Amino acid sequence: MTPESSGKWSDLWVRLGSGALMVTIGLLAIWYGSGLFHALVALVCGLMVWELVKMLNPSSGWAPSALGALAGAVTMASIYLPAGFALPILLAVGLLGFSQLQRHRTLFMVFTVMILMSGYGLMQVRDDLGFTWLLWIVLVVVVTDVVGYFAGRAIGGPKFWPRVSPKKTWSGTAAGWVGAAIVGWLFDLNTGAGPQIIGVSVAMSMASQMGDMAESALKRSRGIKDSSALIPGHGGLLDRFDGMLGASVFLLLAGQFTGFPFGAG
Known part of the structure; x- marks a missing residue:
């Protein structure tokens, strides 16, 4: 592994450990x-x-x-x-x-x-x-972030907004959309929601990325890297949940037009 490629993954294990703990706590709370x-x-x-x-x-x-x-x-x-x-x-x-x-x-x-x-x-x-539809929201946001992270570092390519977020690439951004579409397809198969959930999942993925970029622009304007140091490898809670903010606000608006939860039983 070259020094450059090693740098791409230098924070991986810390991020995975912190991420696994957050997912465990979150899923338990959502389930309960x-x-x-x-x-x-x-x-x-x-x-x-x-x-x-x-x-x-x-x-x-x-x-x-x-x-x-x-x-x-x-x-x-x-x-x-x-x-x-x-x-x-x-x-x-x-x-x-x-x-x-x-x-x-x-x-x-x-x-x-x-x-x-x-x-x-x-x-x-x-x-x-209930649990199912909140899990859908969380999975779309998490899959968008995780797939985008790995695809962006593995594939590389043109940067999405290099001045504000130098690590984000178009390959990672598009991969996040694909991951969200797969989540939507799986929920369609298991809930009977109808195929439009695939499109809404992709749109919600885009909204989560907009939330991420908005928070990145805020940090860049303040000259800081992370919103805080509360979460090892991830920065602060705003760094971790900025995508959820964008997705949630989008769903509050889009739900009025799509009939969320899409007529599922």
Whole structure:
């Protein structure tokens, strides 16, 4: 193995170990559902808002912890409220941070709304539609990321957006779409959802990549590599769940047009 090829895979084992632990915890929480899953989603959302504030306002003192804790608490409370009451308190966190932070207020507000609405949407899917459909969302995002990671490093080729994300290639991006299509096809075979789930899976894969690129652009604008160091080999929770944010927001919108969950029994 050449030094160059060795560098491509230098973080592989750390990423795999951390990834396996996250997948195990996530699948157990998704399988169990109810309060355990709600608590995990609330914790992740709160920590992502904490990371976001620290990136955008690194000298803001109490703000990261306070806004992160508030975001987690609001996310947890939202799922136990009627939607008409849940939505305003979810949006209120973004407005509160906008009024308190000194810099990059609009970025904070937009990303915070995405984070909290995504968390709320995922909890709603698990509570209302069950394990199967939340697993589909997670698998599309994970397969997009994993297949893209390996294909991009194995195949290489033209870069997708070298100025912002120098490791991402078109080969890895397209491979992620193929992986998502296969996930959609398998779910069609096992749920009777119909072939349109394949197209929606590819679109959701693209949305997850958009979420990834949006977070990469945010980090590049701040001159940092990772949103935090919480997860060895992966950086922070925003680094790991940026694709889930894009996919979840997309599904909240696209579900109105596709009749999600596609008329499956």
